[in-house]
Amino acid sequence: MEAVALMLFSFVGYLVAYHTYGKYLARKVFKLKADRKVPSQELEDGVDFIPTRKSIIFGHHYTSIAGTGPIVGPAIGIIWGWVPAMIWIFFGSIFMGAVHDLGSLVLSLRNRGESLSEFAARYVNLRMRYIAFLIIFLELLIIIAIFGVIIAMIFQLFPQSVFPVWMEIPIAITLGWLIYKRSANILISTAAAVTLMYITVFLGHYLPFSMPAIGGLPATGVWTIILLIYAGVASVIPVNRLLQPRDYINAWQLFIAMGVLVAGIMISGLWGDLEMVAPALNVSPAGAPPLLPFLFITIACGALSGFHAVVSSGTTSKQIANEPDALFIGYGSMLMEAILATLVVIAVGAGIGLAYEQADGSILTGTAAWHQHYASWASSQGLASKINAVVIGSANMMESIWIPKSLGIIVIGVFIASFAGTTLDSATRIQRYVITELFRDMKLKALTNRYTTTAFVVLTAAALAFITGADGKGALTLWPLFGAVNQLLAGMALIVITIYLKKKRKGLTYLITAIPALIILIMTIWAIFLNEFSYWESGQGLLVFINALVFCLAIWMVIEGLISVLRRTDQG
Numbered sequence: 001m002e003a004v005a006l007m008l009f010s011f012v013g014y015l016v017a018y019h020t021y022g023k024y025l026a027r028k029v030f031k032l033k034a035d036r037k038v039p040s041q042e043l044e045d046g047v048d049f050i051p052t053r054k055s056i057i058f059g060h061h062y063t064s065i066a067g068t069g070p071i072v073g074p075a076i077g078i079i080w081g082w083v084p085a086m087i088w089i090f091f092g093s094i095f096m097g098a099v100h101d102l103g104s105l106v107l108s109l110r111n112r113g114e115s116l117s118e119f120a121a122r123y124v125n126l127r128m129r130y131i132a133f134l135i136i137f138l139e140l141l142i143i144i145a146i147f148g149v150i151i152a153m154i155f156q157l158f159p160q161s162v163f164p165v166w167m168e169i170p171i172a173i174t175l176g177w178l179i180y181k182r183s184a185n186i187l188i189s190t191a192a193a194v195t196l197m198y199i200t201v202f203l204g205h206y207l208p209f210s211m212p213a214i215g216g217l218p219a220t221g222v223w224t225i226i227l228l229i230y231a232g233v234a235s236v237i238p239v240n241r242l243l244q245p246r247d248y249i250n251a252w253q254l255f256i257a258m259g260v261l262v263a264g265i266m267i268s269g270l271w272g273d274l275e276m277v278a279p280a281l282n283v284s285p286a287g288a289p290p291l292l293p294f295l296f297i298t299i300a301c302g303a304l305s306g307f308h309a310v311v312s313s314g315t316t317s318k319q320i321a322n323e324p325d326a327l328f329i330g331y332g333s334m335l336m337e338a339i340l341a342t343l344v345v346i347a348v349g350a351g352i353g354l355a356y357e358q359a360d361g362s363i364l365t366g367t368a369a370w371h372q373h374y375a376s377w378a379s380s381q382g383l384a385s386k387i388n389a390v391v392i393g394s395a396n397m398m399e400s401i402w403i404p405k406s407l408g409i410i411v412i413g414v415f416i417a418s419f420a421g422t423t424l425d426s427a428t429r430i431q432r433y434v435i436t437e438l439f440r441d442m443k444l445k446a447l448t449n450r451y452t453t454t455a456f457v458v459l460t461a462a463a464l465a466f467i468t469g470a471d472g473k474g475a476l477t478l479w480p481l482f483g484a485v486n487q488l489l490a491g492m493a494l495i496v497i498t499i500y501l502k503k504k505r506k507g508l509t510y511l512i513t514a515i516p517a518l519i520i521l522i523m524t525i526w527a528i529f530l531n532e533f534s535y536w537e538s539g540q541g542l543l544v545f546i547n548a549l550v551f552c553l554a555i556w557m558v559i560e561g562l563i564s565v566l567r568r569t570d571q572g
Contacts, residue, residue, distance in 0.1 A: 002276045003350040004269035006082075007262070010090055010342045014335040017094040022335075025099065026327040029501070029509055030106045036323045039113030043318075047238045047450075048433075049113065051321035054328055055186075059251030060244050060426075061316045062333040065101070065308045066254075067423030068150065068416060069301025070341040075348050075386040077299035079374050080291045081281035082349040088295055089345070092303030093338035096516040100490055102330035103497035103513060104309035108317035109326060115434050116313045116493055118441075123499045124564045131557050132492055133438055136310055138550075139485050140431040143307070144231065144461035145475035146482075147424040151417055152211075152223030152472065157387065158413030159208035164200035165417045171196050172246035180240050193245075194252045201414050205407065217470050224465050224472030227424060232458040235429035236450050239319060243425060250418045254340070257415050261343050264397030268354065272400050276346075277353030277370045288377035289530065293523035297483040302341025304520060306489025308334065314430035344390055351393025387416060431457045480535075481546060484528045488554050491521040495561040502565065514565075525554050 026032045040051040052060075077085045104116065111119040117136055121129035155162050175193045178184035211219040234242055268274035283291060301307070312330060320326060349370070356369035364372055373379070373389055395408035403411075432453045439447040447453065467474035494517035501510040528551045535543040 001269060003265055003274050003346050006086065006276070007265055007342060007346060010086070011339060013090060014094070014338060017098075018332060018335055021094060022098065022102075022327055022331040025102060025331065025512070026324065029505065029512060030102065030326075032106070032324045032326055034322055034324055036110075038109055038320055038323055039317060040319050040321055043112065048315075048429075049318045050238065050240050052240070052244060052319040053186075053321065054325040056244055056248050057316060057319045057325070058329050058333060059248035060239075060319070060422075061247075061311065061329050062336055063247040063250040063254070063419055063422040064311045064315065064426040065305070065333060066301065066337050066340060067147070067419050069305060069307070070337050071344055071390055071416060071419075072386045073299040073301055074341045074344040075389050077295055078278055078345055078349050079282060079285045079288055079377065080295055081283075082276055082278045082345055083280045084291060084295055085299060085345055086342070088299055089303045089338055089341045092296075092299075093334055093341075096494075096520065097302075097304035097308070097338070098331040098334035099513060099516065100304060100494055100497070101308045101312055101334045102326060103500075104493050105312035105317055105320075105326050105330040106323075107497060107500055108313035109320060109323060113318040114313065115430075115437055116309050116489075116496065117434060118437050119313070120492070120496045123496050123503070124560060128492075128496075128557070128560050128564075129441075131553055131560070132489075133434065134553060135485060135489050135492065135550075136434055137431070139307065139482070139489060140310065140427050140434070141461060141464060142475055142478050142482050142485070143427045144228070144424065144431060144457065145464040146479055147420050147427070148224040148227040148231070148461075148465060149220055149472045149475065151227055151420045151424065152220040154387070154413060154417040154420065155209075155211065155223060156219060158410065158417070159210045160204040160410045161413040161417050162209040162211075163204040163207045164197065164410075164414045165421065167200040168197065168246055168249060168418060168421075169242065171200075172242055172249055175249065176241050176245035179245070190248070190252065193249050194256070197249055197253055198256075201410055202407070204414065205410055221466070221470045221472040225462070227421075228458050228462055228465070231425045231428040232454050234425040235432055235457070236454050239315065239429075243315070243429070244319070247422050247426075250415070250422055253418065254415050257411055258340065258343060260398055260401065260403065260411075261347070261394055264394075264400050264403075265343075265346055265350075268397050268400035269350075273354060273365075274350050274397065274400075275353065275366075276350045277367045278349035278374070285374070286376035289534075293526040293530075296520065296523040297487055297527045299341070300483060300486050300490075302338050302344075304487070304490050304516070306486045306491070306493060309489060309493035310430055310434075311426060314433055315426055347393030347397065348389045349393075351397045352389055354393075354396035354399075356392060390416075428454070428457055428461075477542065478546065480531070480543060481550065484524055484531065484547075485550060487520055487524040488528075488550065488557070491517055491524060491554075492557055492561075494520065495557070495565075499561070499564050517561075521554070521558060525551070525558075528554060 043049040117132035120132045178189045356364045391412045394412045395405045398408035465472045494513045498513045
């Protein structure tokens with residue numbers, strides 16, 4: 001009953017938050033207006049700027065911001081207990097994450113669809129532009145380089161997922177053609193596309209594919225090259241040809257999977273043995289860093305994530321057809337991601353306790369199962385460990401509604417890989433936008449061509465991916481930095497939104513974003529500081545160097561933000 005109560009309480013809370021706090025932000029704080037012209041109309045080019053109905057852009061935005069973040073983050077963050085994880089996810093998403101996403105989207109809409117680094121220069125100063133660019137470039141570089149190998153590793157773990165994941169591409173292209181070229185009924189076309197997608201999932205069970213080594217490259221290296229080439233191609237073709245329809249299908253795929261999980265939780269919780277077997281509070285897990293500040297860094301997507309500001313001001317702001325749609329897309333998508341994170345917490349905190357198979361074939365249940373998987377910080381680390389916890393817990397709960405465990409594993413594996421794919425191609429396109437804007441500001445017109453810029457994006461990501469060898473896992477070297485860099489970016493976005501509100505709105509409205517900015521920056525800078533000692537003690541020289549640079553950028557950013565806020569105060 002505990003798991004069911006947690007799920008229902010959270011879901012009701014998110015719904016109430018959307019219709020109260022979310023609408024207050026839209027109407028009173030950001031004052032969204034239907035008659036205000038948006039970038040997709042003003043700059044429509046048929047490639048990047050395309051007015052899109054909100055249901056389709058919701059699917060794109062949601063799957064782009066979600067990726068594997070709300071899956072992997074809660075799967076490891078629960079090691080400190082499910083109570084602190086859920087408190088951060090619930091309150092963080094409502095009062096910080098969703099506000100951050102909506103604000104970033106609105107500011108981009110009101111600045112010609114520009115990225116965070118561009119309007120940071122407008123509302124703060126030119127120095128903030130370059131701070132933002134460095135942080136965004138580093139974050140996207142890591143994401144592009146590492147998500148290729150993440151998908152490759154998922155394909156290795158779940159070879160049954162390869163066929164359905166790649167079949168999404170022709171299905172999505174056909175869907176886009178039917179809607180935009182043939183004016184087909186969107187409901188019928190969507191139903192047909194999603195049905196085909198799940199047929200491919202079923203067929204994937206009988207058509208597993210394991211990539212062989214080619215030309216001395218191991219399977220992960222081969223997949224990484226293929227995926228980076230795909231991301232490059234996907235980032236230059238019009239968004240309505242592949243990006244939009246693929247993400248739209250992925251969104252429906254996830255909604256169905258989430259619905260199945262909800263049903264599984266209800267059935268197994270009310271009439272089965274589903275209980276929270278994870279500890280409510282586990283302050284000192286073996287080998288783990290302290291709960292504070294690292295909970296705020298470990299669980300990002302699902303609560304607050306700087307990457308969302310990049311997506312909001314990247315692809316999404318260029319496609320919104322009506323400014324009030326920003327509430328549904330920006331605030332609503334973040335709460336939907338929090339719902340996914342909640343389901344993940346229940347899957348790894350309760351579902352794993354239904355049945356956990358050990359290496360020798362024996363089955364553990366209850367708290368013994370949880371403690372076996374989460375015996376220490378080290379044992380729960382690694383992509384395979386995190387994903388397996390979610391997959392096992394989810395498949396266990398699906399079994400309660402008569403879905404075979406083998407099929408449940410494929411379903412979860414496919415949507416994890418699909419989500420990673422949407423993040424990969426969205427991040428590649430956004431990196432192109434960011435670099436193009438910088439080159440344009442520097443008057444380097446020859447370097448603003450989308451093909452040239454995309455080649456630069458893909459080649460730099462490939463260089464990082466293969467810097468340590470042919471397996472394509474080079475970005476894993478910098479992955480420990482990602483959490484802090486990501487939350488530092490969230491803090492920057494909140495600072496910029498705060499300054500915007502202080503300039504445009506009277507009174508203390510700016511505190512809506514100033515307080516979240518203060519919280520996440522304290523936690524992030526604290527974590528960066530502690531990490532520096534950890535990297536030093538473990539002899540990781542490269543991480544020591546780059547982490548120190550990130551720390552300096554963080555302090556510089558805070559100083560620039562404070563100066564700007566105080567200046568606004570003096571002027572007001």
